[in-house]
Amino acid sequence: MSTETNESQSRPASRPAGAVVPWPEQRRDLPPMTGDEQLVERTWTEIDAWTYAFLWHCVVSF
Amino acid sequence: MNIDAIERAGCADATECRYQERLARYTTALRNGKPDRIPIRPFVAEFTAKYAGMDCQQVTQDYRLAFDAAARCAADFDWDAIVPNMVYVWGMIPQVLGNRYLAVPGVGLPRDTGFQYCEPSEDQAWMKPEEYDALIEDPTGYLLNVWMPRTNRYLVGDGEPNTWRNNVAWLQGGMALMQYFTAFGGQVERLRRECGTVSAIAGILKSPFDILADKFRGYIGLTMDLFERPDKVLAAAEALMPHMLHIALSTADPNKQVPITIWMHRGCVPFVTPDQFERFFWPTLKPVIEEIWRHGHQTLFYAEGQWSHHWARFRELPEGSIIYHCDRDDVFAAKRALGDRFAISGGIPNVLLSFGTPQEVRDFCKRVIDEVAIDGGYIMDASAIMQNDTSIENVRAMTEFTREYGVY
Numbered sequence: 001m002s003t004e005t006n007e008s009q010s011r012p013a014s015r016p017a018g019a020v021v022p023w024p025e026q027r028r029d030l031p032p033m034t035g036d037e038q039l040v041e042r043t044w045t046e047i048d049a050w051t052y053a054f055l056w057h058c059v060v061s062f
Numbered sequence: 063m064n065i066d067a068i069e070r071a072g073c074a075d076a077t078e079c080r081y082q083e084r085l086a087r088y089t090t091a092l093r094n095g096k097p098d099r100i101p102i103r104p105f106v107a108e109f110t111a112k113y114a115g116m117d118c119q120q121v122t123q124d125y126r127l128a129f130d131a132a133a134r135c136a137a138d139f140d141w142d143a144i145v146p147n148m149v150y151v152w153g154m155i156p157q158v159l160g161n162r163y164l165a166v167p168g169v170g171l172p173r174d175t176g177f178q179y180c181e182p183s184e185d186q187a188w189m190k191p192e193e194y195d196a197l198i199e200d201p202t203g204y205l206l207n208v209w210m211p212r213t214n215r216y217l218v219g220d221g222e223p224n225t226w227r228n229n230v231a232w233l234q235g236g237m238a239l240m241q242y243f244t245a246f247g248g249q250v251e252r253l254r255r256e257c258g259t260v261s262a263i264a265g266i267l268k269s270p271f272d273i274l275a276d277k278f279r280g281y282i283g284l285t286m287d288l289f290e291r292p293d294k295v296l297a298a299a300e301a302l303m304p305h306m307l308h309i310a311l312s313t314a315d316p317n318k319q320v321p322i323t324i325w326m327h328r329g330c331v332p333f334v335t336p337d338q339f340e341r342f343f344w345p346t347l348k349p350v351i352e353e354i355w356r357h358g359h360q361t362l363f364y365a366e367g368q369w370s371h372h373w374a375r376f377r378e379l380p381e382g383s384i385i386y387h388c389d390r391d392d393v394f395a396a397k398r399a400l401g402d403r404f405a406i407s408g409g410i411p412n413v414l415l416s417f418g419t420p421q422e423v424r425d426f427c428k429r430v431i432d433e434v435a436i437d438g439g440y441i442m443d444a445s446a447i448m449q450n451d452t453s454i455e456n457v458r459a460m461t462e463f464t465r466e467y468g469v470y
Contacts, residue, residue, distance in 0.1 A: 015202050017308035049312070054239045055205045056309050058213075059277050060268050062155055062164065 020051045080258030084142040088260055088441070089319050092360060092385055094405040096438025100431060100468030102141045102461055103262050103407065103441050107148035108176050108450040109457065110135050118176050118450060119168030123153045125242055129249045136259040139461050143262035143320070146249040148447055151177045152242050158234035160215035163188075176449050181280055188213050189278035191287065194294040197278070198301045209278070263362060265314035265322035267354070269347040270302035272327045281328055288338055299346040307350050314359050321360040321385055324351075331371040344375055355383040362407070365389055366446065373399045389445045397434040406434055407441035410460060415444055416451045420459035427463050435468060442468065 015022060023041050026048075033040070073079035083098075090097035106113075110131035111121040121128035128147045136144050153166040165171050165178040182188065188209060189197065197204045211219035216231035218224060250261040268276070274295065275284040287295050310322045328334070329343035351361050362385045363369075363376070370391050376384065377400065385405045388396050393409025400406065414426055427442070434440050442464045448457070 015200055017304040018312070020202055020206070050240060051236070052202065053243075053309070053312065054236050055202060055210065056305055057239060057243075057266075058155075058159075058210065058235075059205060059273060060306070060309055061266055062151055062161070 018049060018052055019045070020048055020055065022048075077255065077258040081254050081260065084258060085260050085319065088142045088262075091439060091441050092321060092405055093382055094401075094403075094439035096470055099470060100435050100464055101143065101441050102139075102443075102464050103143040104139075104141060104443050104457065104460075105145060105148055105262075105408075105447040106132070106135055106452075106457075107447040109448040109452045109454075110148070112450040112452070113138075113454055117167070117174040118149075119166075119173035121149045122151060122167050122177050123169075125152045125245065128152075129245070129252070132249070133252055133256060136253050136257040139458070140465055141259060141461065143260035144253070145262050146246055146253060149176075152238070153177070155235065155238050155242070158238055159210075159217065159231050162213055162215060174450065179276075181276075184280055184282045184286070187278070187280045187283045191279070191283070191291065194291065194298055198294070198297045201301050201305055213277075260320070262320060263323045264320055265310050265312075265359070267306060267310040267322050267324040267350070267361065269324065269326065269329055269343060269350075270299035270306055271329045271343045271346060272325075273302055273306070274298055275328055281333070285334070288334070288342065292341075296342055296346070299342060303346055303350055307353055310350070310354060310361075311357055311359070314354075314357075318358045321362040322354060323362040323364055325364050326366055326369065328367075330365075330367060330369045333367075336371065339372060339375075344372070348375075348378070351379055351383060355380050360385060362387055365391065370395065370399070376400065377403060379403075385441070387443070393430060394433050397440075401434070401439060405439040405441065408443040408445050409434065410442070410444045412444050412446050412448065412452070415448065415456045415460065416453055418453075418456060420455055423456045423459045424463045427460055428467060431464070431468050438470065 023045055026044055027041070073082060084101070087097040087099065088101040088103060091101045108118050108121065110128070111118055114131035114134045116127060116131055121131055125147060128149045132144060132147055135141075151164060151166075153169065156164040156166060157169070163180050163182070165180055167173050167175050167177060171178060193204070193208065196208065207220050211217040214231065216227045218228045253259040253261060275281045279287060284295065314322050329339065331339060334343065354361055360383060364387045366389050368390045373396070376386065381403045385407055386396060386400050387407045388409035393406065396409070397406055409430060410423070410426060414423055430440070442460065444452070
């Protein structure tokens, strides 16, 4: 997040239900994979799911 | 239950045996079958505080006190299942974000009044009419960049100078939600271990149409949009469908025993016209219910208000895929219209439970047991969630009478 202004991070048409920053987008932002990519993908997807849950439960549950 | 019976049942102890009996009773009725007796599953919310000697502020502000109050009720009443915390809004979540629409007891509300949702006027709606395209194009991005900052005063929106409070609020909000949701697992296990009580529901669903009305455009704004920009409303509801489905499935019971609940608000006649229900509400909800069923989960229709005008549409759903909970509908008519396909729950009027006599409660329960529960497929409950105006004596009468008379 910017420290000066809060700028929109729009990712139309590439953000499926359950994801805020989908793995393919995060993958592009990482250095070359030298280890187990599936392990990184799984753990990234799990934590991203919590972010998604936070946003959508603010709408649906609270 | 004696030691021999426990061993025959294969349970670790008497409480676990009671849990297994209750689970079988409840799930049999959910699937429109006839169990050994009528399961009792009251949706007790602020009632739990009243019974446990607390007030609404305590059970809203500290979910651990709410868990204690629910467990106390579960231990003292002979109920088959309850919701682990029906006072579901933990007050800290709106407070750390600076939420603008939730009022919490003891913080702006009298401390013994249940939390309130404050819907803004039409011109102050949380989503502006010209923002439909942004919501349709990227619902999650719209939430993150526009809706969250607009509904929470500590969060800053697109292009605004960032603040220390903005950063802290996002952090505290996420931490609070994780803490709260993670704690539910322990509460479910506590109810099972301490009281042998089943956790009644798992998973939350709202209809896309209701979400648009409740949280984005407001009821008046949305009803105007139905005339002024109907295509945008339909496209927005369709864009929300995969997200409603994902939230429902991601919070559902992994064992597929207890249902996901849909809390139905203002999608029925007379809030909308019959044509609007047919064009907007039902086509964007029915496929979600069917997909949930394909995943092996039932959906409990918490049909708040009166939905009898739409019962013919509900009959289109696969047999057994829903449980129909009666609020202001005539529970006897609901049984006749839907009972061959779906289980029925509720229908004991809250007014009766709050202001009637115990004998009047017993008389009404007898009629429901005789006419609605006669062949199974019924779960005893009040019409709507029970708040702190509900009489403890009357809830006891409903419970004890059902236990005595509701045996098959």
